[in-house]
Amino acid sequence: MSLVIIGTVAFDAIETPFGKTDKIVGGAASYASLAASYFYDRVGIVAVVGDDFPQKDIHSFEKHGIDVKGIQVKHGEKSFFWAGKYHNDMNSRDTVTTDLNVLEFFDPIIPDSYQDCEFLLLGNLTPAIQQTTIKRLRNRPKLIVMDTMNFWMDTAMDSLLETIRMVDVLTINDSEARQLSGEYSLVKAAHKILKMGPTYVIIKKGEHGALLFHENHIFSAPGLPLADVFDPTGAGDTFAGGFIGYLAKVGAINFNNMRNAIIYGSALASFCVEAFGTEKIKNLSDFDIAERVQKFVQLSSFVID
Amino acid sequence: MSLVIIGTVAFDAIETPFGKTDKIVGGAASYASLAASYFYDRVGIVAVVGDDFPQKDIHSFEKHGIDVKGIQVKHGEKSFFWAGKYHNDMNSRDTVTTDLNVLEFFDPIIPDSYQDCEFLLLGNLTPAIQQTTIKRLRNRPKLIVMDTMNFWMDTAMDSLLETIRMVDVLTINDSEARQLSGEYSLVKAAHKILKMGPTYVIIKKGEHGALLFHENHIFSAPGLPLADVFDPTGAGDTFAGGFIGYLAKVGAINFNNMRNAIIYGSALASFCVEAFGTEKIKNLSDFDIAERVQKFVQLSSFVID
Numbered sequence: 350m351s352l353v354i355i356g357t358v359a360f361d362a363i364e365t366p367f368g369k370t371d372k373i374v375g376g377a378a379s380y381a382s383l384a385a386s387y388f389y390d391r392v393g394i395v396a397v398v399g400d401d402f403p404q405k406d407i408h409s410f411e412k413h414g415i416d417v418k419g420i421q422v423k424h425g426e427k428s429f430f431w432a433g434k435y436h437n438d439m440n441s442r443d444t445v446t447t448d449l450n451v452l453e454f455f456d457p458i459i460p461d462s463y464q465d466c467e468f469l470l471l472g473n474l475t476p477a478i479q480q481t482t483i484k485r486l487r488n489r490p491k492l493i494v495m496d497t498m499n500f501w502m503d504t505a506m507d508s509l510l511e512t513i514r515m516v517d518v519l520t521i522n523d524s525e526a527r528q529l530s531g532e533y534s535l536v537k538a539a540h541k542i543l544k545m546g547p548t549y550v551i552i553k554k555g556e557h558g559a560l561l562f563h564e565n566h567i568f569s570a571p572g573l574p575l576a577d578v579f580d581p582t583g584a585g586d587t588f589a590g591g592f593i594g595y596l597a598k599v600g601a602i603n604f605n606n607m608r609n610a611i612i613y614g615s616a617l618a619s620f621c622v623e624a625f626g627t628e629k630i631k632n633l634s635d636f637d638i639a640e641r642v643q644k645f646v647q648l649s650s651f652v653i654d
Numbered sequence: 655m656s657l658v659i660i661g662t663v664a665f666d667a668i669e670t671p672f673g674k675t676d677k678i679v680g681g682a683a684s685y686a687s688l689a690a691s692y693f694y695d696r697v698g699i700v701a702v703v704g705d706d707f708p709q710k711d712i713h714s715f716e717k718h719g720i721d722v723k724g725i726q727v728k729h730g731e732k733s734f735f736w737a738g739k740y741h742n743d744m745n746s747r748d749t750v751t752t753d754l755n756v757l758e759f760f761d762p763i764i765p766d767s768y769q770d771c772e773f774l775l776l777g778n779l780t781p782a783i784q785q786t787t788i789k790r791l792r793n794r795p796k797l798i799v800m801d802t803m804n805f806w807m808d809t810a811m812d813s814l815l816e817t818i819r820m821v822d823v824l825t826i827n828d829s830e831a832r833q834l835s836g837e838y839s840l841v842k843a844a845h846k847i848l849k850m851g852p853t854y855v856i857i858k859k860g861e862h863g864a865l866l867f868h869e870n871h872i873f874s875a876p877g878l879p880l881a882d883v884f885d886p887t888g889a890g891d892t893f894a895g896g897f898i899g900y901l902a903k904v905g906a907i908n909f910n911n912m913r914n915a916i917i918y919g920s921a922l923a924s925f926c927v928e929a930f931g932t933e934k935i936k937n938l939s940d941f942d943i944a945e946r947v948q949k950f951v952q953l954s955s956f957v958i959d
Contacts, residue, residue, distance in 0.1 A: 437838070438838050439838075533744075534879075534880065534881050534882065534883070535861075535879055536880060536881040554862065556840075557859065557862035558874075558876075560879060567953055568953065568954075568956070569863075569876035569877070569879070569953045569954050570956075571863075571874035571876065571954075574839075574841045574865060574874070575839065575841060576839050576841040576842050577839065605956075605957070608955075609956055612956055612958065642958055646958060647871075648872055648873065648874045649873075649874050649954055650913075650955075651875075651910075651913040651914055652910070653914060653948075653951060
């Protein structure tokens with residue numbers, strides 16, 4: 350396995366102004382692995398589910414060429430469940446239910462065939478588990494990308510900082526970057542975070558796109574303006590999966606490849622929000638993705654004489 | 655005169671977390687005309703001041719090649735004065751004082767030599783005065799750009815809508831676009847505004863850049879990430895002045911020239927916020943501007959194979 354993605358594979362129940370779902374497949378590793386699978390065919394998941402998680406849904410990962418050996422199934426236990434309700438502006442949401450279930454004692458097991466991985470995505474999880482995953486790999490991957498959120502800043506800051514020190518790329522949203530750094534300016538925030546360990550920081554700004562910081566370089570990726578955002582759940586995970594999937598495909602880690610990786614990640618995320626859950630990102634063609642990426646090109650290009 | 659700019663020429667007193675000023679020169683027409691003067695040498699102002707407005711400050715417009723025949727001086731009266739205080743995030747501010755003074759009965763006089771103007775910028779003012787200005791021109795300019803703000807939506811909506819119907823380009827910030835259209839999605843908001851009359855709508859998003867909408871085309875310009883925003887006053891006016899100044903220079907009105915005009919306008923605005931008032935934009939070189947525009951190129955370019 351060359352790209353390993355650790356994160357939740359879970360159930361979500363989502364309510365937006367456009368409708369509501371029963372329990373559907375969600376979780377960071379679900380979104381991220383599906384997104385990555387469009388670019389790279391050696392993707393493996395490390396996760397835990399209960400025996401309530403349907404075999405057919407695990408099989409649908411396999412149909413995308415995703416290796417599921419790293420998904421532990423805990424018999425007699427239930428899968429992680431999250432229910433949330435989005436406000437009318439779709440930018441804020443309330444958590445209605447969080448049932449940790451199998452996640453409470455999640456101890457990640459790395460299958461032998463994953464040990465040679467070159468690319469590792471640490472999807473949003475407790476920093477302790479993210480860290481354990483790194484330590485359980487015999488060799489350090491060429492690139493470790495970590496996603497996190499404000500919840501861990503509030504509850505596990507020391508462990509979070511320790512884990513951030515071990516990774517190459519941190520993806521984080523703008524308000525979280527401000528919280529983590531104590532700086533309002535995103536430039537100052539990013540430079541403080543770069544001093545914490547990572548060599549690249551990606552600040553996600555939702556509808557306003559994303560900023561990539563590395564040394565003194567900055568890349569600004571636009572957000573694709575959308576008439577309707579149907580369900581924002583998983584957009585950040587999809588972005589991270591598309592990002593690392595593209596880098597795994599091209600292989601070389603440099604600022605220009607990172608620029609493109611952000612555009613591909615953004616393109617995948619723009620599909621994600623067009624339907625509930627993983628519905629849209631489960632059924633894309635290469636043509637869909639190429640066409641969407643061209644929209645980003647048209648959207649942001651200009652030529653100064 | 656080929657580019658006429660109507661707006662306030664006034665005094666501001668500004669307080670930010672970085673310091674405070676006494677009365678300094680401000681006003682939409684001051685910022686916009688200075689910005690436009692870097693691209694185009696036939697710029698004229700239509701405005702009104704009291705006899706408290708120093709001759710040396712009027713002369714400093716002339717040093718930039720700006721025609722000041724359209725600035726009426728009202729003897730025995732005082733210039734418009736605004737005092738404001740920015741909060742720590744620099745994104746919100748409180749108005750401390752607004753003394754309309756000469757602005758209360760401002761009746762714009764168009765000098766004969768301005769009558770042939772091809773480009774007209776209606777800086778933020780009451781829509782009634784913006785409209786009067788259009789009507790007092792013997793021929794309709796080739797391009798009319800209008801800037802406005804939420805205050806007129808709250809107090810003069812009918813007159814605002816009537817004026818919007820008469821212009822080619824409306825520049826407006828994101829929250830104002832949402833207020834004017836009643837739509838949260840900026841795509842939907844822009845398309846509603848396009849139905850109100852203008853053929854181009856520019857939505858300004860502050861640190862997140864700007865979006866240009868025209869028919870089904872969208873251009874997204876990045877905001878230049880800045881470590882320090884010293885004083886945001888006048889950034890929108892500077893943007894509008896740089897935008898129309900660049901278009902007056904290149905002459906042809908089309909989507910590609912508009913893209914570049916937005917980049918040049920954004921570059922000028924990025925200088926504006928680096929110092930109090932007009933201090934920074936009064937003293938730029940062509941090299942400064944070219945260098946800043948190159949930063950926008952580096953910031954946003956990517957190459958998809």
